[in-house]
Amino acid sequence: AAGVIQSPRHLIKEKRETATLKCYPIPRHDTVYWYQQGPGQDPQFLISFYEKMQSDKGSIPDRFSAQQFSDYHSELNMSSLELGDSALYFCASSLSRSSGGFQETQYFGPGTRLLVL
Amino acid sequence: AQTVTQSQPEMSVQEAETVTLSCTYDTSESDYYLFWYKQPPSRQMILVIRQEAYKQQNATENRFSVNFQKAAKSFSLKISDSQLGDAAMYFCAYRGNNDMRFGAGTRLTVKP
Numbered sequence: 001a002a003g004v005i006q007s008p009r010h011l012i013k014e015k016r017e018t019a020t021l022k023c024y025p026i027p028r029h030d031t032v033y034w035y036q037q038g039p040g041q042d043p044q045f046l047i048s049f050y051e052k053m054q055s056d057k058g059s060i061p062d063r064f065s066a067q068q069f070s071d072y073h074s075e076l077n078m079s080s081l082e083l084g085d086s087a088l089y090f091c092a093s094s095l096s097r098s099s100g101g102f103q104e105t106q107y108f109g110p111g112t113r114l115l116v117l
Numbered sequence: 118a119q120t121v122t123q124s125q126p127e128m129s130v131q132e133a134e135t136v137t138l139s140c141t142y143d144t145s146e147s148d149y150y151l152f153w154y155k156q157p158p159s160r161q162m163i164l165v166i167r168q169e170a171y172k173q174q175n176a177t178e179n180r181f182s183v184n185f186q187k188a189a190k191s192f193s194l195k196i197s198d199s200q201l202g203d204a205a206m207y208f209c210a211y212r213g214n215n216d217m218r219f220g221a222g223t224r225l226t227v228k229p
Contacts, residue, residue, distance in 0.1 A: 033217070042208055043162070045216040056216050088160055105152070106217060108162035 002027055004109030006091050012115045013081050021076040021112045025093030031055065032074040033106055034066060035090040043090055049074055050096060081116045088113050121211050123220035130199045131228050137184075138194045138223045140209030149213040151185065151192045156222070157205040165207070168192065201227050 005024040013019050025032050031050045035043040036059075045058035049068035060066075063081075068074045078085060092106035120143045130136035142151070153165040168176045168185050176183050180200075184193045196203055204227045209220040 037160075042219040042221050045218070048216065058216050090162060092162075105150070105164065105167055106212070107164065108154070110159075110161050 004091055004093050004107055006089075006109040006112050008112060009110065010113045010115075012117065014117055015081060015083060017081050017116075019078045019081060019114060021078070021089055021091075021114070023074045023076070023091030023093075023109060025072050025074070025091075026095075026107055029093035029095045029107075030072060031094045031096050032068055032072065033092040033094070034060075034074070034076050035092065035108075037088045037090060037111075039087070046076070078114075083116050086114060086116045121209055121218050121220040123207075123209050123223050125223045126221070127224045127226070129226045129228060130196070130203075132199055132201060134199055135195060135197045136199055136225065138196075138207055138209075138225065140192045140194070140220055142190050142192065142209075142211045144190070144211065144213060146213040149211060151183075152210040152212065152217075153181070153183070153192075153194045154208045154210060154219075155203075155205045156208060162208075166194065196225075199227050201229060203227050 007022045033048040034046040037043040046060040047066050048056045052068045064078050066076045088111045090108050090111045092108045094106045122141045149170045151168045155163045155165050166176050166178045166181050168183050175185050180197045182195045206222045206224050208222045211218050
């Protein structure tokens with residue numbers, strides 16, 4: 001079965017540079033979530049999109065932005081990168097319920113390892 | 118805000134034995150989902166099992182089962198016949214009407 005695809009899988013950037021992470025959800029999934037997992041930490045929710053609209057916002061820095069496109073893929077844009085942004089960034093997708101938009105099980109992609117030097 | 122607590126940072130089990138990982142959560146919502154995710158050294162997040170809060174019956178997936186105590190807000194994971202491949206970090210997660218929250222994780226070691 002098709003899974004969530006993330007690209008790139010690894011990324012090395014310098015401080016103050018920008019980075020764009022891409023996520024392709026499971027086919028027919030309409031909701032995308034972004035998480036940041038620092039070394040030795042649990043995943044922290046950043047932001048989510050449902051039907052191309054932002055649905056929830058977590059601990060996403062103002063330097064980061066994200067969007068979901070018409071084909072449901074999502075991009076996380078990170079600017080003015082800092083050393084502390086080095087982490088594993090997960091994208092997850094789910095299929096919302098037909099009513100109320102209450103999303104159920106989230107399926108995670110393999111993650112993008114970002115290293116900021 | 119919902120919080121998820123995993124009080125066991127590390128657990129160890131002998132191969133073929135049974136181990137139980139604990140998870141408690143705090144919420145005022147009545148409708149929610151609970152999950153256990155496994156994160157092996159590859160760091161991929163793999164769904165192990167899920168439980169709907171409105172279901173009284175405990176979820177089971179092969180060697181994995183949960184003990185869901187809604188009143189106590191407890192959601193433990195039991196792994197039977199432990200295998201070397203079960204060694205990983207296990208995260209308990211809560212999903213309500215907003216974002217999903219994870220516990221701090223329990224690192225499971227399986228001894229041959």
